[in-house]
Amino acid sequence: MRVPNHIAIILDGNGRWAKAKGMPRGYGHIKGCANLETICDDIKDLGVKYLTVYAFSTENWKRSREEVEGLMKLFRSYLKKCMKSAEKNHMRVKVIGDPSAFAPDIQEKIRQLEEFSKDYDELYFQIALNYGSRDEIVRGVRKLAQDVADGKLVPDAIDESCFENYLDTVGVPDPDLMIRTSGELRLSNFLMWQLAYTEFYFTDVPWPDFHKEELIKAIEKYNERDRRYGGVKEE
Ligand code: IPE
Numbered sequence: 539m540r541v542p543n544h545i546a547i548i549l550d551g552n553g554r555w556a557k558a559k560g561m562p563r564g565y566g567h568i569k570g571c572a573n574l575e576t577i578c579d580d581i582k583d584l585g586v587k588y589l590t591v592y593a594f595s596t597e598n599w600k601r602s603r604e605e606v607e608g609l610m611k612l613f614r615s616y617l618k619k620c621m622k623s624a625e626k627n628h629m630r631v632k633v634i635g636d637p638s639a640f641a642p643d644i645q646e647k648i649r650q651l652e653e654f655s656k657d658y659d660e661l662y663f664q665i666a667l668n669y670g671s672r673d674e675i676v677r678g679v680r681k682l683a684q685d686v687a688d689g690k691l692v693p694d695a696i697d698e699s700c701f702e703n704y705l706d707t708v709g710v711p712d713p714d715l716m717i718r719t720s721g722e723l724r725l726s727n728f729l730m731w732q733l734a735y736t737e738f739y740f741t742d743v744p745w746p747d748f749h750k751e752e753l754i755k756a757i758e759k760y761n762e763r764d765r766r767y768g769g770v771k772e773e
């Protein structure tokens with residue numbers, strides 16, 4: 539089985555999973571968060587080099603105060619636990635998105651986790667927190683415009699690879715496989731630039747039930763795909 543170099547996952551369906559069990563949405567997030575820890579280990583065991591997960595979007599602030607507060611509490615404990623996981627898996631962790639909207643202690647935990655794990659290189663794990671692809675592109679364009687205004691960059695030098703240096707994912711190869719759990723068939727503002735040639739896999743399985751067997755199923759499906767990048771495959 540050919541293992542994708544980079545897998546991106548939209549972790550969806552925690553709320554519906556909990557509701558189906560007669561439990562509050564927050565219970566789904568707790569179980570979803572625990573599943574993320576396990577999947578991280580599985581991804582490492584399978585030999586995948588890059589993993590990116592969508593954990594909180596720029597639009598998710600629209601949820602009830604109770605749900606957002608519950609998620610913030612969960613991020614606090616998860617970011618702490620993630621240090622152990624980084625140590626165990628020799629994984630470098632990077633948060634993509636705009637952390638400035640989070641409480642100062644969460645921003646500090648993100649900084650500590652990134653600093654702590656910065657020399658590991660067996661798995662590169664990106665967590666999208668307060669992430670939106672449009673927001674990422676607009677923030678990038680703002681920085682780029684500032685560099686032009688400061689005379690550090692001339693407009694003629696702006697090409698695709700130059701622009702990528704202004705994205706949160708700078709230096710990370712584009713995902714080969716994007717998985718979205720729980721049945722929705724949309725991107726919801728996730729990595730719109732980076733997913734240009736990525737293979738998509740959608741499953742009805744909700745995130746808290748997405749375990750290693752499901753991951754292997756997705757990778758097997760990926761192996762059946764005929765990736766072309768606009769060319770024609772040689773017979
Ligand atoms: C994904 O599960 C987790 C976050 C967006 C934080 P949801 O909370 O979107 O669960 P559903 O889609 O409502 O079931």
Ligand code: IPE
Nearest residue numbers: 548549550592593594595726
């Ligand atoms: C996308 O899921 C964001 C995350 C998984 C973090 P949502 O559940 O927020 O997306 P929509 O609202 O169904 O499009």
Ligand code: MG
Nearest residue numbers: 550551552553
């Ligand atoms: Mg959802």
